[in-house]
Amino acid sequence: MNKSIGFFSLLASISVASPLLFSGNAMAISVQISGENITNPSPTLxxxxxxxxxxxxxxxxxxxxxxxxxxxxxxxxxxxxxxxxxxxxxxxxxxxxxxxxxxxxxxxxxxxxxxxxxxxxxxxxxxxxxxxxxxxxxxxx
CATH class of the missing domain: 2.40.128 (Lipocalin)
Known part of the structure; x- marks a missing residue:
């Protein structure tokens, strides 16, 4: 999904590499705003x-x-x-x-x-x- 919000671009990607994902047991999500990774933001941010x-x-x-x-x-x-x-x-x-x-x-x-x-x-x-x-x-x- 790629949705533009003003100056920010919200990017979320869901990995579907494992059949376990379809049963709801695991999911990997990465969210970025203007290139900064929310799950592990930089100390500067x-x-x-x-x-x-x-x-x-x-x-x-x-x-x-x-x-x-x-x-x-x-x-x-x-x-x-x-x-x-x-x-x-x-x-x-x-x-x-x-x-x-x-x-x-x-x-x-x-x-x-x-x-x-x-x-x-x-x-x-x-x-x-x-x-x-x-x-x-x-x-x-």
Missing amino acids: LSQASFPSGVFSDNTWIVTLGYYNNSHYYEGYNRNTGDSIYLSGATIGGNNQRRTYTWNNSGYRYQVAWQPADPNLIRLQVYHPNGRVILNRLLSR
């Missing part, structure tokens, strides 16, 4: 799909998160001081309910925690090289 891209802010901080050139990036801007920072190459952690993205800069760790169930909020924490939290803010879209 998963990484992009579960990342809180966009702009988040509060009264002091503006943080832009994105994905470019196979890398997650972080742009932070302090409204009060005008200071800014750009970091790329996040380490990804957490689980399906709470994901963490961590960037390192000269021993400082910038960590964004995000819950896919609450996509409009992130928690930004910055850790001093000694491990002490020096910034802990909740930012919204």
Whole structure:
């Protein structure tokens, strides 16, 4: 079956090589959307799909998160001081309910925690090289 859905093409193929297939005991299905195999998606596809891209802010901080050139990036801007920072190459952690993205800069760790169930909020924490939290803010879209 080949059905075109907008920009995506859904392809499903069913193998009928075995007589057991006709009795309903076994079936092999492969589904692809735009060339990505759904049964075994690439880490890049998963990484992009579960990342809180966009702009988040509060009264002091503006943080832009994105994905470019196979890398997650972080742009932070302090409204009060005008200071800014750009970091790329996040380490990804957490689980399906709470994901963490961590960037390192000269021993400082910038960590964004995000819950896919609450996509409009992130928690930004910055850790001093000694491990002490020096910034802990909740930012919204």
